[in-house]
Amino acid sequence: MKKVPMWLQMIAGMVLAVIVGLIFVSMGISEGNWLYSIFSFVSNAFIRLINMLVVPLVITSLIVGIAGLKDPLKLGSIGWKTIVYFLSTTFLAVIIGLILVNLIQPGTGFHVPSDVKAPDSGDMNSISDTFLNMIPTNPITALTETSILQIIFFSIFVGIAMVFLGEKAKPAYNFFEAFFEIMMKITAWIMALAPYGVFALIVKTICDNGSTVFAPLAKYMFVVLLGMLLHLCLVYFTAIKTLGKMSPIKFLRGVAPAWLVAFSTASSNATLPVSIRSVENNLGVGNRVSSFVLPLGATVNMDGTALYEGVAALFIAQAYGIHLGLGSQFVILITAALAAIGAAGIPGAGLITMVLVLNAVNLPVEGIGLILAVDRILDMFRTSVNVLGDCTATVVIGRKEGEIDDTKAEGVA
Template structure:
């Protein structure tokens, strides 16, 4: 039985057990959730050493600083374009479904707002004053920056001095890939243990009043993945949508259950390298960057939820306000990079940018975990599509009929 099938079974069984335990959520939280937490901890354990080592090797394998800049420009451009498309799809669906129309939910909860850092501050914070502190804290942008400098610096040295350094991190990266494979063999159990408590705690009852929001977000995520990502991969990488989605399915399912783009990163790297044939250099650069700044699913969710809040309060958003939402959500995808709870911060930013009542965000709180699963899944699919597209444009994609190295 393939790993993807096992993960799907774990997901289905988790939902079933969660529904059975809806009346007794404490059982799921006490006895099942710890296994899910353990699985997440194992994944988080390998993120920093895997990203750090693979980025150094990736930068060293590119060697040319101009080429690295070209790949970086393509990657950021791809992410910003797809994010703008995603939030546009969200706004269209929000207008079509009108999820907040006719709802009269009293809003009493206070929202503790947290300002997102300014874009300039985020860009300056990419360059670490203390790189070791960045590694310890898991600051992905700083880790990416420091690793790129080390990789480029190592290739600038004479071979006898730079090669031992690169060989060490190459060996470390291969070790991390092996550990990733072992952890992924536990994924079906981890997915089961993560989903069951969520379903048991929330149950179907809490989801029904806000079902239209959930349906709009999920339809938007599916449309974005099928129309935008598969079209891009087909046009640039010449990979059929079926092969693409089949190849990245383990990463998509892991993202759906863990709601963590960074936590899914080891799986994403493994999928694009082994199943899509993306080179080590491109995957080691594009995917960590995407896990940090690419928020297509989150941006789509912003569009739907902003209109939902407006409709609940009986407010009409003009076309210029909706364009403001597109711009704010697109720029916020970079501006909130590396900030815990980035999706929530982005939503408060978007709501404030068009003058909507901030308390409306509280209405989304009860279903945010359900929405988070869909938007994180789309974020990760977007990362993997970018890796395939960038690799193809750089001539570093081994097509399915060729031998793909692990």
């Protein structure tokens, strides 16, 4: 009997998880119950296993990918194309969100609770500080604190130095290449557990939120989800078809394991090992492109987060009866895009950077309390869009660089 594909196993796990989750909710099973504790343990263990891979995989994949380019001109070519693509799709995402929220007006007539409180935002950095903080003062500290942007920055410089050193850096290249292969083998082992991890994560999420908690904010959720769907169809599918020269159906089948894990974990960083494996094994993208584009995209390419922040800011303004003109909405466009770039690839990070967007147009920060109830479920959707955006960029850049093996892409037809 032919082995059931991983993506199909995970879809089955998700469907079964919804059924079990709804049964648990009807039985009143929640935190503190022994059944809930079992699912909580399995889901947390699965996330920890994936997170265990992130730092060593980012370091080794970036260094090996960049150093493997060998030609400094090719390194520059991939770099500028990736940055231009990321910025373009991020701004398009916010524009789509703002257009929809202006047309549908989900916040109009919303009754703001009088006791709503804003979450603790911590020390919010300015936009310039966000870029400045990409430079590590101590790479070892960046590793221990899992500062992904700083790790990426340092790894890029190590890889670039190895490119210019050539044969002198060959021993170091061999070490990182072997380490990368080790991490990919561990990734394969952990991904064999993915259907069970996804099942436990979704059951736990349903038990935490119940089946009726999202009803009061259904219109707001509809706008966010519609915006993400339009961004997927209008931007990603168009880019895959015209720039990536690949069928959108083949693309979705190839990256299905990545976006399903992204949906269940709500973490771009945690999904990174799966994304690399999916685009390389299923879509034929070369490691020299995937190892550069995907780790960078997991941190700075957050289209779903940017769209969500634009919609949420305008929704909060409508809920408070505050009119924002084109000038203020343009500020939201710029700030949401930059705030999304600075958002960490972990669950809930977009909620904190939301404070930056609200402050930019003088909206009440306590308005964040209006969207807290549905943030977790939307976080799962926007993370899946973030990851699909990273994978789309990898295919587009891979095609432009001639780094796609179409025989592998045909394998998922």
